[in-house]
Amino acid sequence: AVLEAVEAGIEHIIFVVSKGQDSVRAYFERLPDLERAIEAKGNTKLLAQMLAIPKLAQYSYVEQKRQLGLGDAILSAADAASDEPFAVLLPDDVIWSEAATTGEMIALFAERGRPVIAVREVPDERVSSLGIVDAAEVADRVYTVSGMVEKPALEDAPSNLAIIGRYVLGADIFEALRQTRPGAGGEVQITDALASMIPGGVYAYQFPGGHVDVGRPLGLLQASMTEALRRPDMA
Numbered sequence: 240a241v242l243e244a245v246e247a248g249i250e251h252i253i254f255v256v257s258k259g260q261d262s263v264r265a266y267f268e269r270l271p272d273l274e275r276a277i278e279a280k281g282n283t284k285l286l287a288q289m290l291a292i293p294k295l296a297q298y299s300y301v302e303q304k305r306q307l308g309l310g311d312a313i314l315s316a317a318d319a320a321s322d323e324p325f326a327v328l329l330p331d332d333v334i335w336s337e338a339a340t341t342g343e344m345i346a347l348f349a350e351r352g353r354p355v356i357a358v359r360e361v362p363d364e365r366v367s368s369l370g371i372v373d374a375a376e377v378a379d380r381v382y383t384v385s386g387m388v389e390k391p392a393l394e395d396a397p398s399n400l401a402i403i404g405r406y407v408l409g410a411d412i413f414e415a416l417r418q419t420r421p422g423a424g425g426e427v428q429i430t431d432a433l434a435s436m437i438p439g440g441v442y443a444y445q446f447p448g449g450h451v452d453v454g455r456p457l458g459l460l461q462a463s464m465t466e467a468l469r470r471p472d473m474a
Protein backbone atom coordinates (compact mmCIF):
# COMPACT_ATOMS: atom_id res chain seq x y z
CA ALA A 240 0.00 0.00 0.00
CA VAL A 241 2.83 2.39 0.82
CA LEU A 242 4.57 1.64 -2.48
CA GLU A 243 1.29 2.17 -4.34
CA ALA A 244 0.78 5.54 -2.59
CA VAL A 245 4.35 6.63 -3.37
CA GLU A 246 3.93 5.57 -7.00
CA ALA A 247 0.79 7.75 -7.08
CA GLY A 248 2.89 10.77 -6.04
CA ILE A 249 1.89 10.85 -2.37
CA GLU A 250 4.68 12.24 -0.16
CA HIS A 251 3.21 12.08 3.32
CA ILE A 252 1.83 8.85 4.78
CA ILE A 253 -0.23 8.88 7.97
CA PHE A 254 -0.55 5.49 9.65
CA VAL A 255 -3.60 5.05 11.85
CA VAL A 256 -2.62 2.36 14.33
CA SER A 257 -4.00 0.98 17.55
CA LYS A 258 -2.14 0.33 20.77
CA GLY A 259 0.42 -2.45 20.43
CA GLN A 260 1.05 -1.89 16.71
CA ASP A 261 4.49 -0.38 17.27
CA SER A 262 5.99 -2.87 14.82
CA VAL A 263 4.45 -0.84 11.99
CA ARG A 264 6.49 2.17 13.02
CA ALA A 265 9.62 0.09 13.60
CA TYR A 266 9.37 -1.24 10.05
CA PHE A 267 9.30 2.21 8.46
CA GLU A 268 11.87 3.98 10.64
CA ARG A 269 15.64 3.76 10.88
CA LEU A 270 16.95 1.10 13.29
CA PRO A 271 20.59 2.17 13.85
CA ASP A 272 21.60 -0.84 15.99
CA LEU A 273 20.29 -3.35 13.48
CA GLU A 274 21.77 -1.37 10.58
CA ARG A 275 25.22 -1.43 12.23
CA ALA A 276 24.96 -5.16 12.89
CA ILE A 277 24.02 -5.88 9.27
CA GLU A 278 26.78 -3.59 8.02
CA ALA A 279 29.33 -5.39 10.22
CA LYS A 280 28.31 -8.67 8.58
CA GLY A 281 28.86 -7.10 5.17
CA ASN A 282 25.30 -7.74 3.95
CA THR A 283 25.18 -4.64 1.76
CA LYS A 284 22.13 -5.78 -0.22
CA LEU A 285 19.97 -6.18 2.89
CA LEU A 286 21.30 -2.91 4.31
CA ALA A 287 20.37 -1.04 1.12
CA GLN A 288 16.86 -2.54 1.24
CA MET A 289 16.45 -1.46 4.86
CA LEU A 290 17.69 2.07 4.25
CA ALA A 291 15.35 2.57 1.28
CA ILE A 292 12.15 2.12 3.33
CA PRO A 293 12.46 5.18 5.63
CA LYS A 294 13.25 7.32 2.56
CA LEU A 295 10.12 6.45 0.57
CA ALA A 296 7.97 9.16 2.15
CA GLN A 297 7.44 11.29 5.23
CA TYR A 298 5.63 9.21 7.86
CA SER A 299 3.40 10.16 10.78
CA TYR A 300 1.46 8.03 13.20
CA VAL A 301 -1.93 8.54 14.77
CA GLU A 302 -3.28 6.24 17.46
CA GLN A 303 -6.93 5.30 17.15
CA LYS A 304 -7.97 5.25 20.78
CA ARG A 305 -11.31 3.45 20.43
CA GLN A 306 -12.24 0.55 18.17
CA LEU A 307 -15.15 2.40 16.60
CA GLY A 308 -14.60 1.38 13.01
CA LEU A 309 -13.06 2.60 9.77
CA GLY A 310 -14.93 5.93 9.74
CA ASP A 311 -13.62 6.72 13.21
CA ALA A 312 -10.08 5.66 12.20
CA ILE A 313 -10.17 8.11 9.28
CA LEU A 314 -11.60 10.85 11.51
CA SER A 315 -8.75 10.37 13.98
CA ALA A 316 -6.34 11.45 11.21
CA ALA A 317 -8.24 14.70 10.50
CA ASP A 318 -5.68 17.03 12.13
CA ALA A 319 -2.72 15.26 10.55
CA ALA A 320 -4.36 15.42 7.11
CA SER A 321 -4.99 19.19 7.49
CA ASP A 322 -7.27 20.60 4.80
CA GLU A 323 -5.84 18.85 1.77
CA PRO A 324 -7.40 16.09 -0.33
CA PHE A 325 -6.03 12.70 0.65
CA ALA A 326 -6.21 9.01 -0.14
CA VAL A 327 -7.19 6.20 2.22
CA LEU A 328 -5.50 2.85 1.56
CA LEU A 329 -6.58 -0.19 3.57
CA PRO A 330 -3.43 -2.30 3.40
CA ASP A 331 -5.28 -5.60 3.76
CA ASP A 332 -6.52 -5.00 0.22
CA VAL A 333 -3.54 -5.73 -2.04
CA ILE A 334 -3.96 -4.65 -5.66
CA TRP A 335 -1.73 -5.55 -8.60
CA SER A 336 -2.25 -3.11 -11.46
CA GLU A 337 -0.09 -1.73 -14.28
CA ALA A 338 -0.76 1.84 -13.15
CA ALA A 339 -1.17 2.53 -9.41
CA THR A 340 -4.89 2.37 -8.65
CA THR A 341 -4.56 5.25 -6.17
CA GLY A 342 -2.90 7.34 -8.90
CA GLU A 343 -5.74 6.69 -11.36
CA MET A 344 -8.23 7.65 -8.65
CA ILE A 345 -6.35 10.89 -7.86
CA ALA A 346 -6.61 11.82 -11.56
CA LEU A 347 -10.36 11.17 -11.45
CA PHE A 348 -10.72 13.22 -8.26
CA ALA A 349 -8.82 16.10 -9.90
CA GLU A 350 -11.25 15.94 -12.84
CA ARG A 351 -14.51 15.63 -10.86
CA GLY A 352 -13.69 17.23 -7.50
CA ARG A 353 -15.83 14.65 -5.66
CA PRO A 354 -15.08 11.51 -3.60
CA VAL A 355 -13.74 8.53 -5.56
CA ILE A 356 -13.89 4.93 -4.30
CA ALA A 357 -12.41 1.76 -5.81
CA VAL A 358 -14.80 -1.06 -6.71
CA ARG A 359 -14.77 -4.56 -8.20
CA GLU A 360 -17.31 -7.29 -8.92
CA VAL A 361 -17.36 -9.92 -6.18
CA PRO A 362 -19.07 -13.33 -5.96
CA ASP A 363 -22.34 -13.60 -3.98
CA GLU A 364 -20.65 -15.14 -0.92
CA ARG A 365 -18.47 -12.00 -0.37
CA VAL A 366 -21.31 -9.46 -0.59
CA SER A 367 -22.32 -9.48 3.09
CA SER A 368 -18.69 -8.82 4.20
CA LEU A 369 -18.16 -5.68 2.13
CA GLY A 370 -19.57 -2.26 1.24
CA ILE A 371 -21.77 -2.57 -1.86
CA VAL A 372 -22.72 0.19 -4.33
CA ASP A 373 -25.55 0.94 -6.70
CA ALA A 374 -23.82 2.54 -9.68
CA ALA A 375 -24.07 3.35 -13.40
CA GLU A 376 -21.07 3.40 -15.75
CA VAL A 377 -20.48 6.89 -17.22
CA ALA A 378 -17.05 6.38 -18.81
CA ASP A 379 -14.57 3.54 -19.18
CA ARG A 380 -14.22 2.05 -15.64
CA VAL A 381 -15.90 5.14 -14.12
CA TYR A 382 -19.30 4.98 -12.37
CA THR A 383 -21.60 7.47 -10.68
CA VAL A 384 -22.83 6.10 -7.38
CA SER A 385 -26.53 6.39 -6.48
CA GLY A 386 -26.51 4.16 -3.38
CA MET A 387 -24.06 2.59 -0.92
CA VAL A 388 -24.71 0.07 1.82
CA GLU A 389 -22.29 -1.47 4.31
CA LYS A 390 -22.29 -5.27 4.55
CA PRO A 391 -25.84 -5.89 3.28
CA ALA A 392 -27.55 -9.27 3.29
CA LEU A 393 -27.27 -10.69 -0.23
CA GLU A 394 -31.00 -10.22 -0.87
CA ASP A 395 -30.77 -6.52 0.08
CA ALA A 396 -27.64 -5.78 -1.98
CA PRO A 397 -28.19 -3.44 -4.95
CA SER A 398 -25.43 -5.16 -7.00
CA ASN A 399 -22.24 -7.24 -6.74
CA LEU A 400 -20.05 -4.18 -7.10
CA ALA A 401 -18.04 -4.00 -3.86
CA ILE A 402 -15.93 -1.25 -2.33
CA ILE A 403 -12.25 -2.23 -2.17
CA GLY A 404 -9.99 -0.38 0.26
CA ARG A 405 -8.98 2.70 -1.74
CA TYR A 406 -10.64 6.10 -1.37
CA VAL A 407 -9.63 9.56 -2.61
CA LEU A 408 -11.40 12.21 -0.58
CA GLY A 409 -11.55 15.92 0.13
CA ALA A 410 -11.40 17.36 3.64
CA ASP A 411 -15.22 17.75 3.56
CA ILE A 412 -15.47 14.03 4.42
CA PHE A 413 -14.48 14.86 8.01
CA GLU A 414 -17.63 16.93 8.58
CA ALA A 415 -19.71 14.13 7.03
CA LEU A 416 -18.02 11.64 9.38
CA ARG A 417 -18.73 13.83 12.42
CA GLN A 418 -22.41 13.74 11.46
CA THR A 419 -22.42 9.95 10.93
CA ARG A 420 -23.94 7.81 13.67
CA PRO A 421 -22.70 4.24 14.25
CA GLY A 422 -24.07 1.86 11.60
CA ALA A 423 -23.31 -1.77 10.64
CA GLY A 424 -21.57 -3.61 13.48
CA GLY A 425 -22.10 -0.60 15.80
CA GLU A 426 -19.19 1.14 14.03
CA VAL A 427 -18.87 4.55 12.36
CA GLN A 428 -18.82 3.59 8.69
CA ILE A 429 -17.07 5.57 5.95
CA THR A 430 -19.67 4.00 3.63
CA ASP A 431 -22.47 5.85 5.49
CA ALA A 432 -20.57 9.16 5.48
CA LEU A 433 -20.01 8.82 1.72
CA ALA A 434 -23.65 7.86 1.16
CA SER A 435 -24.63 11.21 2.69
CA MET A 436 -22.49 12.92 0.01
CA ILE A 437 -24.17 11.20 -2.95
CA PRO A 438 -26.40 14.23 -3.77
CA GLY A 439 -23.26 16.25 -4.68
CA GLY A 440 -21.70 13.30 -6.57
CA VAL A 441 -19.68 10.23 -5.57
CA TYR A 442 -17.66 8.31 -8.18
CA ALA A 443 -16.45 4.73 -8.33
CA TYR A 444 -13.40 3.47 -10.24
CA GLN A 445 -13.41 -0.17 -11.32
CA PHE A 446 -9.68 -0.86 -11.30
CA PRO A 447 -8.10 -3.34 -13.71
CA GLY A 448 -5.72 -6.03 -12.46
CA GLY A 449 -5.72 -8.41 -9.55
CA HIS A 450 -6.83 -8.00 -5.97
CA VAL A 451 -6.52 -10.09 -2.81
CA ASP A 452 -7.84 -9.47 0.71
CA VAL A 453 -4.96 -10.47 2.98
CA GLY A 454 -7.15 -10.03 6.04
CA ARG A 455 -8.23 -13.63 5.47
CA PRO A 456 -5.75 -16.50 5.95
CA LEU A 457 -6.25 -17.92 2.46
CA GLY A 458 -5.94 -14.42 1.01
CA LEU A 459 -2.58 -13.95 2.71
CA LEU A 460 -1.31 -17.20 1.19
CA GLN A 461 -2.72 -16.26 -2.22
CA ALA A 462 -1.04 -12.83 -2.08
CA SER A 463 2.32 -14.38 -1.19
CA MET A 464 2.03 -16.87 -4.07
CA THR A 465 0.96 -14.17 -6.54
CA GLU A 466 3.84 -11.92 -5.52
CA ALA A 467 6.35 -14.80 -5.74
CA LEU A 468 5.15 -15.76 -9.22
CA ARG A 469 5.59 -12.16 -10.38
CA ARG A 470 9.26 -12.18 -9.42
CA PRO A 471 11.63 -13.70 -11.97
CA ASP A 472 14.02 -14.88 -9.22
CA MET A 473 11.24 -16.84 -7.46
CA ALA A 474 8.74 -17.82 -10.13
Ligand code: G1P
Binds near residue numbers: 329371430
Ligand atom coordinates in the same frame (compact mmCIF):
# COMPACT_ATOMS: atom_id res chain seq x y z
C1 G1P B 1 -14.10 -1.92 4.97
C2 G1P B 1 -15.24 -1.07 4.45
C3 G1P B 1 -16.04 -1.82 3.39
C4 G1P B 1 -15.10 -2.26 2.28
C5 G1P B 1 -13.91 -3.06 2.86
C6 G1P B 1 -12.88 -3.36 1.80
O1 G1P B 1 -14.64 -3.04 5.65
O2 G1P B 1 -16.07 -0.71 5.53
O3 G1P B 1 -17.03 -1.00 2.86
O4 G1P B 1 -15.80 -3.04 1.34
O5 G1P B 1 -13.26 -2.35 3.92
O6 G1P B 1 -11.85 -4.15 2.29
P1 G1P B 1 -13.78 -3.93 6.69
O7 G1P B 1 -12.93 -4.82 5.84
O8 G1P B 1 -12.96 -2.97 7.48
O9 G1P B 1 -14.77 -4.68 7.49
